[in-house]
Amino acid sequence: AAGVIQSPRHLIKEKRETATLKCYPIPRHDTVYWYQQGPGQDPQFLISFYEKMQSDKGSIPDRFSAQQFSDYHSELNMSSLELGDSALYFCASSPRAARGNTIYFGEGSWLTVV
Amino acid sequence: KNQVEQSPQSLIILEGKNCTLQCNYTVSPFSNLRWYKQDTGRGPVSLTIMTFSENTKSNGRYTATLDADTKQSSLHITASQLSDSASYICVVSPYSSASKIIFGSGTRLSIRP
Numbered sequence: 179a180a181g182v183i184q185s186p187r188h189l190i191k192e193k194r195e196t197a198t199l200k201c202y203p204i205p206r207h208d209t210v211y212w213y214q215q216g217p218g219q220d221p222q223f224l225i226s227f228y229e230k231m232q233s234d235k236g237s238i239p240d241r242f243s244a245q246q247f248s249d250y251h252s253e254l255n256m257s258s259l260e261l262g263d264s265a266l267y268f269c270a271s272s273p274r275a276a277r278g279n280t281i282y283f284g285e286g287s288w289l290t291v292v
Numbered sequence: 293k294n295q296v297e298q299s300p301q302s303l304i305i306l307e308g309k310n311c312t313l314q315c316n317y318t319v320s321p322f323s324n325l326r327w328y329k330q331d332t333g334r335g336p337v338s339l340t341i342m343t344f345s346e347n348t349k350s351n352g353r354y355t356a357t358l359d360a361d362t363k364q365s366s367l368h369i370t371a372s373q374l375s376d377s378a379s380y381i382c383v384v385s386p387y388s389s390a391s392k393i394i395f396g397s398g399t400r401l402s403i404r405p
Contacts (some may be wrong), residue, residue, distance in 0.1 A: 182335070184335075196387075201351070220395045220396075220397055220398075221336075221395050223393070266333060268335040270335075279324065280338045280341050281326070281338070281393065282338065283328075283335035283336045283337070283338075285334050285335050286334060286335045286337050288333065
């Protein structure tokens with residue numbers, strides 16, 4: 179069965195550079211979530227989209243932005259990268275608002291800022 | 293204070309043995325409770341999902357229980373295998389906001405041959 183696809187899997191950037199992560203949800207899933215998980219930390223919710231509109235916002239820094247496109251894939255754009263942005267970023271998808279539905283996670287994208 | 297507490301933080305058992313992981317939560321009201329398995333550096337994989345009205349749900353060798361009155365859930369793993377070594381995370385969805393699911397800190401399970 180198709181899963182949530184994230185790319186790239188690994189990314190190394192220098193401080194103050196920009197990075198873009200992509201997420202392709204499971205077919206027919208219209209809700210996408212982005213999470214940031216630092217080493218040894220709980221995943222932190224960043225932002226979510228439902229039907230291409232932002233549905234919820236968590237602890238996403240102002241330097242980050244995200245959007246969901248017409249094909250439901252989503253991109254997380256991170257600018258002015260800082261060392262503390264080094265983390266595993268994973269996205270998840272679910273049908274509709276996930277209430278009562280399973281949220282499926284991607285494999286994650288490792289971002290290392292040097 | 294985390295609204296989802298898991299215990300133990302880490303656990304080591306021998307291959308073939310059973311184990312039970314605990315999850316206590318204070319999130320109320322909640323929509324559902326999920327257990328995930330997360331291998332190091334990878335995204336969580338769903339094991340079970342239960343609504344407040346469900347008491348137990350099984351997925352192969354994994355059986356989750358839920359007591360909505362005491363706000364406790366457990367994940368029981370039978371006949372453990374080396375591939376079960378991972379972090380097991382309890383995740384609760386508040387009824388008020390499905391997006392802001394609350395993660396427990398996980399239990400790091402290590403299976404020894």
